[in-house]
Amino acid sequence: MPTRKQSVLFPELFEEIQRPKPVNVASVPQRSPFRYPGGKTWFVPTFRQWMARMYPKPSILVEPFAGGGIISLTALFENLVERAVMVELDDEIAAVWESIVNGDAEWLANQILNFDLTQEAVIREIKKPPKSRKEKAFQSILKNRTLHGGILAEGSGFLKYGENGKGIRSRWYPATIAKRFLSLNHVAARIDFRCDDGLKVIQEFTERKDTVYFIDPPYTAGGKKAGKRLYKHYDINHELLFRICESLKGDLLMTYDNAEEVKGMARRHGFQMRLIPMTNTHHATMEELVIGKDLSWMDGFPAVHEPKAGYSVQKTKKKRPNKRLHRIANKPGNR
Numbered sequence: 662m663p664t665r666k667q668s669v670l671f672p673e674l675f676e677e678i679q680r681p682k683p684v685n686v687a688s689v690p691q692r693s694p695f696r697y698p699g700g701k702t703w704f705v706p707t708f709r710q711w712m713a714r715m716y717p718k719p720s721i722l723v724e725p726f727a728g729g730g731i732i733s734l735t736a737l738f739e740n741l742v743e744r745a746v747m748v749e750l751d752d753e754i755a756a757v758w759e760s761i762v763n764g765d766a767e768w769l770a771n772q773i774l775n776f777d778l779t780q781e782a783v784i785r786e787i788k789k790p791p792k793s794r795k796e797k798a799f800q801s802i803l804k805n806r807t808l809h810g811g812i813l814a815e816g817s818g819f820l821k822y823g824e825n826g827k828g829i830r831s832r833w834y835p836a837t838i839a840k841r842f843l844s845l846n847h848v849a850a851r852i853d854f855r856c857d858d859g860l861k862v863i864q865e866f867t868e869r870k871d872t873v874y875f876i877d878p879p880y881t882a883g884g885k886k887a888g889k890r891l892y893k894h895y896d897i898n899h900e901l902l903f904r905i906c907e908s909l910k911g912d913l914l915m916t917y918d919n920a921e922e923v924k925g926m927a928r929r930h931g932f933q934m935r936l937i938p939m940t941n942t943h944h945a946t947m948e949e950l951v952i953g954k955d956l957s958w959m960d961g962f963p964a965v966h967e968p969k970a971g972y973s974v975q976k977t978k979k980k981r982p983n984k985r986l987h988r989i990a991n992k993p994g995n996r
């Protein structure tokens with residue numbers, strides 16, 4: 662028997678809403694020597710879009726929570742700014758950036774190419790007290806590439822199964838990592854690296870109109886509290902960060918977990934918000950919050966709706982019947 666399909670009354674309401682899809686990170690040039698927990702490679706296309714609409718072109722990008730630094734590196738390699746101020750408090754990560762800036766990228770590349778990676782060799786190497794910043798940097802890269810999730814925070818263990826069952830070697834691509842260090846030499850002179858507190862460094866630039874900020878803080882309040890597991894330094898004053906951001910003359914973008922507490926702070930400090938899809942390490946699609954002064958250029962992205970205004974019900978005392986009026990109303994002759 663032929664089945665009859667019921668036609669839809671308002672087909673336009675049933676069309677799939679075109680939401681932006683998560684970025685395929687394989688399409689973005691990978692320039693960071695780190696595989697960084699919470700790394701923002703997936704944000705690169707949006708960052709480019711933001712920078713492209715700026716006139717005049719900003720001179721400086723400040724990245725107060727640099728980590729693996731993919732956003733600063735993209736800005737430098739693609740000549741979106743003249744200079745990047747990168748700030749990171751973790752001393753092991755800082756040693757890598759300092760070595761690049763101090764001209765030791767080639768030394769690091771050679772160390773990587775000549776290291777015969779086994780678990781025993783890694784343990785031997787990372788136990789040695791480093792005699793210089795560049796030695797510390799090498800230890801840091803080794804740990805970042807062999808510890809689970811690239812996490813250097815306390816309690817992280819070696820990759821057991823890793824990629825394709827290759828265990829500890831599964832994230833060790835010596836030729837690729839060495840090449841990244843060598844190419845970093847092309848932009849090293851334009852990096853102003855500080856091992857310092859990001860909140861303090863941003864304030865040096867408050868009055869500068871030629872400066873933009875990409876702010877990706879560790880986030881521990883509300884939500885999943887993942888920041889505590891991922892980073893050695895995670896305890897920052899988010900309210901203060903928002904207050905500082907409000908005072909900046911230059912434009913800024915912040916990325917945060919999509920948490921109510923964060924949305925509240927963004928609203929209180931007069932920022933706009935959009936949601937952007939990203940794929941997490943478990944390949945699940947999630948939405949991350951983008952915060953900025955004017956995000957009208959992101960109009961294709963879902964907006965964060967303001968909470969519905971609540972009705973406040975005023976309590977009124979139940980009126981007692983007015984006996985006198987009642988008597989008057991019921992008086993014979995007044996009925």
Ligand SMILES: C[S@@+](CC[C@H](N)C(=O)[O-])C[C@H]1O[C@@H](n2cnc3c(N)ncnc32)[C@H](O)[C@@H]1O
Nearest residue numbers: 697699700701726728729730750858859877894
């Ligand atoms: C979410 S991660 C940044 C990831 C980075 N956007 C990337 O693409 O790799 C936050 C970073 O802030 C660093 N950090 C935490 N507190 C800091 C502070 N007060 N000042 C500077 N860096 C800090 C952490 O060590 C961590 O590397």
